[in-house]
Amino acid sequence: MRSNSDPLWVRLLLTSVALVFFGLFLLLPLVAVFTEALRKGLGTYFAALAEPEALSAVWLTLLAAGIAVPLNLVFGVAAAWAIAKFDFPGKQVLITLIDLPFSVSPVVSGLIYVLIFGLQGWFGPWLAEHNLKVIFAVPGIVLATIFVTFPFVARELIPLMQAQGTEEEQAARVLGARGWQIFSRVTLPNIKWGLLYGVILCNARAMGEFGAVSVVSGHIRGRTNTIPLHVEILYNEYHAAAAFAVASLLAILALVTLAAKMAVEWKARQSGQELAHEH
Amino acid sequence: MSIEVQKITKTFGDFTALKDVTIKVPSGQLVALLGPSGSGKTTLLRIIAGLEVPDSGTVLFDGADATSRSARERQVGFVFQHYALFRNMSVFENVAFGMRVKPKSERPTKQAINDRVHELLRLVQLERLGDRQPAQLSGGQRQRVALARALAVQPKVLLLDEPFGALDAKVRQELRRWLRRLHDEIGITSVFVTHDQDEALEVADRVVILHDGRVEQEGTPEEVYEHPASPFVYNFLGNVNLFHGRVEGSKVHLGDFSMDAPPDMENGQTDPGAVVYARPHLLDLDHEPPKNRPHFKAKIVHIHPAGAVVKVELTTDAGNPINAELPHERYRGLGLQKGMTVFVSVRDMKVFSKAQSMLGGGI
Amino acid sequence: MKPKKLRKSSVLPGFGLTLGFTLAYLSLIVLIPLSATFAKAASGGWAHFWNTVTDPRVVASYRLTFGASLAAAAFNVVMGLLIAWVLVRYPFPGKRIVDALIDLPFALPTAVAGITLTTLLNAHGWVGRYLEPLGIKAAFTPLGIVIALIFIGLPFVVRTVEPVLQNVDAEVEQAAASLGAGRFQTFVRVIFPELAPALLTGFTLAFARAIGEYGSVVFISGNMPMRTEITPLLIITKLEQYDYAGATAIGVVMLLISFALLLVINFLQRRAEL
Numbered sequence: 001m002r003s004n005s006d007p008l009w010v011r012l013l014l015t016s017v018a019l020v021f022f023g024l025f026l027l028l029p030l031v032a033v034f035t036e037a038l039r040k041g042l043g044t045y046f047a048a049l050a051e052p053e054a055l056s057a058v059w060l061t062l063l064a065a066g067i068a069v070p071l072n073l074v075f076g077v078a079a080a081w082a083i084a085k086f087d088f089p090g091k092q093v094l095i096t097l098i099d100l101p102f103s104v105s106p107v108v109s110g111l112i113y114v115l116i117f118g119l120q121g122w123f124g125p126w127l128a129e130h131n132l133k134v135i136f137a138v139p140g141i142v143l144a145t146i147f148v149t150f151p152f153v154a155r156e157l158i159p160l161m162q163a164q165g166t167e168e169e170q171a172a173r174v175l176g177a178r179g180w181q182i183f184s185r186v187t188l189p190n191i192k193w194g195l196l197y198g199v200i201l202c203n204a205r206a207m208g209e210f211g212a213v214s215v216v217s218g219h220i221r222g223r224t225n226t227i228p229l230h231v232e233i234l235y236n237e238y239h240a241a242a243a244f245a246v247a248s249l250l251a252i253l254a255l256v257t258l259a260a261k262m263a264v265e266w267k268a269r270q271s272g273q274e275l276a277h278e279h
Numbered sequence: 280m281s282i283e284v285q286k287i288t289k290t291f292g293d294f295t296a297l298k299d300v301t302i303k304v305p306s307g308q309l310v311a312l313l314g315p316s317g318s319g320k321t322t323l324l325r326i327i328a329g330l331e332v333p334d335s336g337t338v339l340f341d342g343a344d345a346t347s348r349s350a351r352e353r354q355v356g357f358v359f360q361h362y363a364l365f366r367n368m369s370v371f372e373n374v375a376f377g378m379r380v381k382p383k384s385e386r387p388t389k390q391a392i393n394d395r396v397h398e399l400l401r402l403v404q405l406e407r408l409g410d411r412q413p414a415q416l417s418g419g420q421r422q423r424v425a426l427a428r429a430l431a432v433q434p435k436v437l438l439l440d441e442p443f444g445a446l447d448a449k450v451r452q453e454l455r456r457w458l459r460r461l462h463d464e465i466g467i468t469s470v471f472v473t474h475d476q477d478e479a480l481e482v483a484d485r486v487v488i489l490h491d492g493r494v495e496q497e498g499t500p501e502e503v504y505e506h507p508a509s510p511f512v513y514n515f516l517g518n519v520n521l522f523h524g525r526v527e528g529s530k531v532h533l534g535d536f537s538m539d540a541p542p543d544m545e546n547g548q549t550d551p552g553a554v555v556y557a558r559p560h561l562l563d564l565d566h567e568p569p570k571n572r573p574h575f576k577a578k579i580v581h582i583h584p585a586g587a588v589v590k591v592e593l594t595t596d597a598g599n600p601i602n603a604e605l606p607h608e609r610y611r612g613l614g615l616q617k618g619m620t621v622f623v624s625v626r627d628m629k630v631f632s633k634a635q636s637m638l639g640g641g642i
Numbered sequence: 643m644k645p646k647k648l649r650k651s652s653v654l655p656g657f658g659l660t661l662g663f664t665l666a667y668l669s670l671i672v673l674i675p676l677s678a679t680f681a682k683a684a685s686g687g688w689a690h691f692w693n694t695v696t697d698p699r700v701v702a703s704y705r706l707t708f709g710a711s712l713a714a715a716a717f718n719v720v721m722g723l724l725i726a727w728v729l730v731r732y733p734f735p736g737k738r739i740v741d742a743l744i745d746l747p748f749a750l751p752t753a754v755a756g757i758t759l760t761t762l763l764n765a766h767g768w769v770g771r772y773l774e775p776l777g778i779k780a781a782f783t784p785l786g787i788v789i790a791l792i793f794i795g796l797p798f799v800v801r802t803v804e805p806v807l808q809n810v811d812a813e814v815e816q817a818a819a820s821l822g823a824g825r826f827q828t829f830v831r832v833i834f835p836e837l838a839p840a841l842l843t844g845f846t847l848a849f850a851r852a853i854g855e856y857g858s859v860v861f862i863s864g865n866m867p868m869r870t871e872i873t874p875l876l877i878i879t880k881l882e883q884y885d886y887a888g889a890t891a892i893g894v895v896m897l898l899i900s901f902a903l904l905l906v907i908n909f910l911q912r913r914a915e916l
Contacts, residue, residue, distance in 0.1 A: 006825060011732050018728040019740070021721055024769070025793055026746050029758045032768065036761060075667045082661040085654050094664070096908055100672055103904040104897065105854025106752075107874035111881070111893045112675040115682045120886050122678060146671055167363035169654050170330055173350045174357040175377035175432055179655035185380070189367035201748075208751025211856035215878060228753040228857070235757045235861070244761075247754045254749035258742050261749075272366075272414065330653050350653045 033251045036244035048234075048242035049249070056222045057230035058249070060141065064213075064226060065206035068145040072202055076153025077195070081183070084161030085169065095158065101150040109147045110215025113140055136218030141226065144212040149202045156198035156275070160191055163274065193268035194275055200264065204257040208250055280341045280435040280468050281306040282327060287336035289322055296322040297333070298492045304485075306341075309462045309469045311479035314489035315515070320472045321360075321440055323489070327470065328438050329353045340435065356429030356467075358439040362421045364413040370424050371409035374399055377432035399427040402461070419450045430465075439471035443478065455482050476516050480504060488512050510631045513556045520562065520601050522555040522575075524630070531555070531630055533573040557628040562603040564591065564613060564621045574624040577601055579617055584610070591615065593623060676897065683894040686887040694891040703873040710784055710872075711852035714791030718848050719841050721792075722799025729800070730807045744801070747794045752857025759790050760861045782864030787872065790858040795848030802844035803837060810836050843910045850903040854896065 038045055048054060079098060083091055101109065115121050117134035127134060134140045168190070172182045188195075210228040217224045219233065227250055234243035268275050282304040289297040297319045304310045312320040325331040327338055329350035337346045345353060365373050374396045378387050387395065400406045403423035413421060422442065429437060442458065443451040459482050462469055473479050479486045480500040488495040488503060488511075496508040507513035524533040531538055531553045555573075568574050577593035580600075589610040593601045601623055605613075615621070683691055694700065728734075729741055747755065763770045763780040773780055780786045810833055818828040856874040863870040871879075873896060880889035 006731070010825075014724060015728050015732050015734055018725045019734075022725070022740055022743070025796065026743050028768070029755065029762065029793070030743075030746065030750075032758050032762055033754060036758075071667075075664065078660040078667075079664040081656060082664055086657045086661075088657075088661070094668075096904070097668060097672065100676075100904065103850055103854075103900040103907075104676075105856065105874050105900065107856050107877050108679075108854070108893045108896050108900075111877055111889060112679045114881065115886070115890060116675055116678050118886070120884075143671075147675075150671060166654060167359055167361065168365055170350075171357070171359060171363040171365070171428075172376065172380070173653055173655075174328060174330070174353075174355060175380065175428070176351045176354075177376070177380040178351070181380045182654070183656075185376070186365055186367075204749050208749075208754075210751060210753040210756075211874065214856075215881065228751050231753050231757065240761070243757060247757060250751045250754045254746060254751070254754075257749040258745055261745070262742050 030251065033244055033248055036240060037248040039244075040241040044241055045245045045248075048239075048245035051242075053222045053225065054230060054246055057225045057227045057246070060138065060224070061207050061226040061228075063138070064142050064145040065203055067142050068149055068206045069199060069203050071146060072149055073153050073195075073199060075150070076155075076157050076198060079154045080157035080161045080191075081187075083158050084164075085166050098154050098158075099151050101147050104147075106148060106209065106211025107215055109212040110144050113143050113147070113216055117143075135216050136220065136224060138224065140216035141213050141224060144216045145206050145209055148209050148212050149206045152202035152205065153195065153198035156194050156201075157191060160194040160273070160275070161187070164190055190273070193264055193271065193273045197261065197264045197268070197275055200257055200260050204253065207253055282436060282468065282470070283339040283342070284323065284327065285337045285339065287323065287326060287333045287338070289319075289326065289331065289333045295492050297326075300336070300489075300492070300494055302487050302494060302497060304468060304470055306468055307466050308484040309459070309471070309482065310485045310487060311483035312470060312472045312487050312489060313474070313476060313479040313515075314495075315474055317491075318489040319492040320474075320489045324438050324440055324470060324472050327436075328355050328357045330357070354432065354434050354436075356432065356434035356437040358422075358425045358429050358437070358442055360441040360444055362413075362425040364421055364424055364428070366413055368413075369409065370400070370405065370411050370413070370416070371396055373413065373424055374427045374431050376428065395431060396427075399431055402430075403427045418446050419454055422446065422454060426461075430467075435468065437467050437469040439469065441473060442471050443475075444473070451478070458482060480516070488515065490515075507629060510554065510556065513629055513631075518559050518602060520557050520559065520603075522557070522599075522625075524553040524555050526553050526632070533625075538573065553630050553632055555625070555628050555630050557625045559590070559602045559604040560588065561625065561627045562601070563609075563624045563626055564603055564605060564615065565624065566613065566621060568622045569624045572624040572626065573628075574622045575601075576620055577623045579615060579619045579621065582610075582615060582617055593621070679890060679893055679897065682886075682890045686891065690887060691891045691894075694888045695895050699867055699871070700873070700876060700892060702868045703871050703876050706784060706787070706870065707853060707873045710787045710791055711849050711855075713788050714795055714852050715845050715849040717788075717792055718795045718799045719845050722796055722844060722848075723803055723837065723841060725796075726800045726803040726807055730804060745797050748797050752794065752855070753861075755793055755858040756790065756861035759786070759793065759858065763789065763862065781862055782866075782870060784870060786862040786864075787859050787870065790862050791852040791855060794855055794858050795852055798847040798851065799841070799844035802847065803840045806837055806840040839910065839914050843907065843914060846903065846907050846910060850900070850907065853899060853903070 079094075082088075083095065114135050116123060117127060117140060118124050119128065119135075121135075123134075134143070168186050169182050172186045177185065207226075208228060209226075210232070213226055214229060214232070217226070217229055219225060219229060221233070225233065227246060231243050231247045231250070234240075234246060265275060284300060284302045287297050287300045288295070300319070300323060302323075312323060314320045322331060326333050329345075329348060329352075333346070337344055339345060340353070365376065368376065375392050378392045378395065381387075396409070397406065400409055403426055405420060405423055405427070408416065408420065413424070416424065422445075426439075426442075443454055446454065455478055458471075471483075480503075483500060485498065486500055486503050487497045490511050496503050496512045498506075503512060504516055507516060513519055522533055524531045526532075529539060533555055563569070563572075575595050577595045579591060579593050581592040583590040583592075584607075588604040589607060591603045591605060591610075593603065595601065603623065613621075725744070729737065729744075760767075760781055762768050763773070763786055765771065765774050765779075765781070767781070770781060778785070780789060814832055815828055818832045819825075823831065854874060856872075856878075859872055860875055863872060863875070865871055865875055873892060877889045877892050877896075880886075880892065
């Protein structure tokens with residue numbers, strides 16, 4: 001906190017405006033989710049969560065995140081290793097391409113897979129012949145989830161590992177360590193908080209993704225609905241309390257994510273690992 | 280183990296770091312690679328370690344070609360300039376690392392590792408700091424951990440990149456004497472890189488002087504200091520005065536004085552001139568022109584009497600600056616004052632042809 | 643002797659493996675599907691493409707999407723700067739919690755944000771019921787869309803400006819004050835110029851996100867053709883009508899806009915690092 005010479009009335013005015021806006025735009029919606037969820041009582045709340053369709057949506061969400069997050073984690077580590085520890089032409093282009101999925105609209109992210117695997121897509125006829133389904137089925141949901149969470153781990157690790165340089169790895173090499181030993185004993189402990197940070201953000205987005213998954217899912221109840229899609233269906237069918245009950249799960253996920261994020265930021269600062277992106 | 284480097288060339292893009300470099304490091308000796316920044320000395324060290332791959336040339340360990348061996352197969356100990364300690368490990372774990380990553384069949388037992396680490400920490404005088412993290416150590420302590428870590432794998436060769444470069448002057452002095460003693464104790468063939476001529480001359484058995492990616496001279500500290508092979512070496516190894524002379528036949532004329540030209544300059548060349556180098560402590564001042572010695576008239580501009588010797592700044596009639604160093608007794612005996620005109624004579628010097636001194640560059 | 647870049651040594655293992663995997667995975671997940679979209683659009687023919695993307699309903703959606711995104715991003719520049727300023731400079735109770743919750747829009751799934759904002763802003767909602775007597779309709783109007791986009795865009799500006807504001811040199815400010823500059827003059831002439839690049843980056847990030855946004859908008863917009871239909875929604879509508887070529891054409895337009903914005907953002911961030 002720096003001392004400042006702003007007059008008291010300026011400070012009070014600005015702080016009040018900031019807090020009122022914060023209250024209206026961030027706090028109020030958060031409170032509203034839980035209030036609406038409990039509007040018809042705890043009984044209705046838990047009934048909405050215990051519905052088979054809700055449970056299957058939870059299961060599918062966990063499955064999609066359970067596949068997408070580890071894959072993008074492995075990718076993020078591999079990409080960061082290649083980019084941060086070696087020099088090669090086209091590196092800057094590669095970094096930009098890795099960030100690409102962030103700038104693509106979620107709806108388009110779903111669309112591109114429909115165009116490849118959908119009935120009218122490139123592989124559509126072949127898939128149909130072999131009785132395989134990607135679009136309007138679980139594989140499509142997983143693919144779309146991988147796409148929208150693609151850059152999270154990589155963009156966290158690349159700047160962190162670039163800043164740490166290669167001297168420690170070289171030292172380990174001269175001391176006789178093999179590739180995996182260098183990575184697991186020297187590199188990994190140095191990047192663990194950044195890695196965890198990326199995984200937390202990646203997971204939050206994977207579980208909460210709506211637009212991309214919506215395009216490829218087909219909204220088949222009990223089969224291809226994730227939690228956000230289930231919320232949409234309940235809401236559109238005027239089951240507001242049930243919709244908010246299920247939505248409250250996602251709100252809790254968001255709060256847990258924010259808390260975990262703060263904890264990791266704190267841990268990282270303690271161990272001297274500067275995190276690259278603090279959001 | 281002896282090291283031989285033969286005809287090594289290394290370029291980075293357009294920049295040639297090493298050109299056809301050949302050196303020999305006899306077994307058990309402590310050798311300094313000395314040169315200004317950009318001379319290629321660190322690159323040469325990294326090539327010996329296998330951390331850099333030469334464009335051409337070979338590296339021999341005990342006569343056997345090691346060029347294609349990877350860094351992890353060369354069994355060298357390497358101390359990085361900024362230590363490169365593993366920041367997530369304690370001092371103890373840093374030192375133990377090299378033993379822990381050995382394949383199961385070669386790995387010492389837990390107890391053996393433990394004993395060896397303690398022995399090494401004792402050797403580098405850090406016995407009680409085994410549990411510390413690298414961030415909690417001073418620069419000198421980190422340096423010694425890096426050394427212990429490198430020695431833990433019982434390397435055949437120890438390579439040190441600017442081992443004292445990041446330390447302050449006092450710690451530097453202590454550590455380099457300590458390194459010399461340590462080397463005498465364990466007798467491992469060692470090569471270190473430095474840009475500090477005092478450090479190289481004081482610590483090393485042999486000095487290799489590099490300049491612009493080439494070896495300028497190789498020899499014992501005494502040899503290179505007393506008999507510099509080139510103007511560059513002469514200049515690099517200490518303060519120097521330089522005088523221009525004329526060459527006629529087999530004689531060099533310096534002021535009113537003539538002397539024999541060095542053998543390589545004879546043969547009646549029509550050399551445009553010679554450059555005479557003399558160190559400040561090899562100059563003498565007097566009120567009368569000395570006989571049998573080259574001398575000039577010069578005016579005293581400034582006197583610095585504080586220190587082990589008295590430093591006197593002069594200018595010649597032509598306006599060239601001269602630095603001389605006199606013992607205190609001599610200074611008092613002469614009763615020198617600022618503004619006096621005196622005769623400067625040269626007790627010993629080194630003559631290079633002008634062409635040669637152009638090659639030296641940077642003077 | 644130590645050209646740092648070149649010292650990224652080749653002695654470390656795993657370059658071929660990791661780069662190979664990176665390129666293969668990137669191609670499979672991102673590059674090939676994206677190229678397929680362009681190929682698909684090209685196969686439909688130029689006339690059809692042009693007719694689709696210039697259809698009045700589609701053009702109306704561009705206008706809405708761009709206008710609302712622009713308005714929301716502009717609002718966020720002002721409010722984001724204000725919040726960052728207060729967070730960095732003024733002490734107040736509960737500040738850590740406020741700071742942490744600024745990221746809520748990043749963490750809260752967009753569908754949840756969408757239904758919640760709709761519920762709050764409709765005529766019977768906690769906020770909507772107070773707006774209604776004033777003649778302001780938020781839900782199912784462009785205003786509602788702007789509000790949703792403000793919600794999702796806010797953290798971009800706050801988080802881009804915050805670190806820059808923290809690094810504004812206190813001495814420079816004091817120097818300005820000692821030279822007789824008033825508080826306001828100091829802000830306008832000394833602090834603001836330092837913040838401007840970060841504000842521009844934050845604006846562009848928020849704008850880029852808003853252009854493609856779907857989940858938080860689709861509930862509150864009401865989706866009336868020509869009036870409150872955003873471009874991403876049109877893609878879904880076309881897909882539901884099995885008009886793949888139409889969906890692809892609009893998708894390509896959106897991709898081109900994304901790429902252009904990505905280049906702008908890259909340029910801004912590269913410049914900020916210099």
